[in-house]
Amino acid sequence: MPSPQLYIIDYRLHGEPRTFIIRLERLDNAEAWHWASCDAGIGIIPKFGREKIRKVSRPMAERYGVTDVTWRLSGSKPGQSLEDPATTA
Numbered sequence: 001m002p003s004p005q006l007y008i009i010d011y012r013l014h015g016e017p018r019t020f021i022i023r024l025e026r027l028d029n030a031e032a033w034h035w036a037s038c039d040a041g042i043g044i045i046p047k048f049g050r051e052k053i054r055k056v057s058r059p060m061a062e063r064y065g066v067t068d069v070t071w072r073l074s075g076s077k078p079g080q081s082l083e084d085p086a087t088t089a
Contacts, residue, residue, distance in 0.1 A: 002026065006074035011036040014065040021074060030055065032071040037061045 004023045009032050011018055020039050024031070037043035037056035042064045046053050061069075072078065 007032075007071050008074050008078075009036055009039070009069065009071045010078070011040070011069040012067045013040045015067075027071055029069075029071075030057075033058045033061050033066070033069050036066055036069045037064070040064070040066050042066065 002025050004025050006021055006023050007027045008019060008021050018036075018039065022035055027035075034043055034055040034057075037060075038045050040061075042061060043056040044053050058069075
């Protein structure tokens with residue numbers, strides 16, 4: 001089981017830049033869009049770690065003004081965004 005790591009998620013909400021840090025075991029683009037939506041007040045944050053909730057998708061987030069979501073491992077430079085190999089093919 002991987003240990004949780006700190007990730008930095010950058011995004012824009014109605015054109016205004018926002019940034020936050022989150023601790024997760026793994027992060028990919030879909031998770032980054034969901035957590036950016038939660039930070040913006042659109043998504044639901046589960047009360048319990050195992051609680052199943054409906055994730056906010058990129059199209060839904062964009063309808064509410066969330067755009068340009070990027071993420072990186074804490075400690076890496078902005079612009080060194082990690083990407084899910086499955087989505088970069």
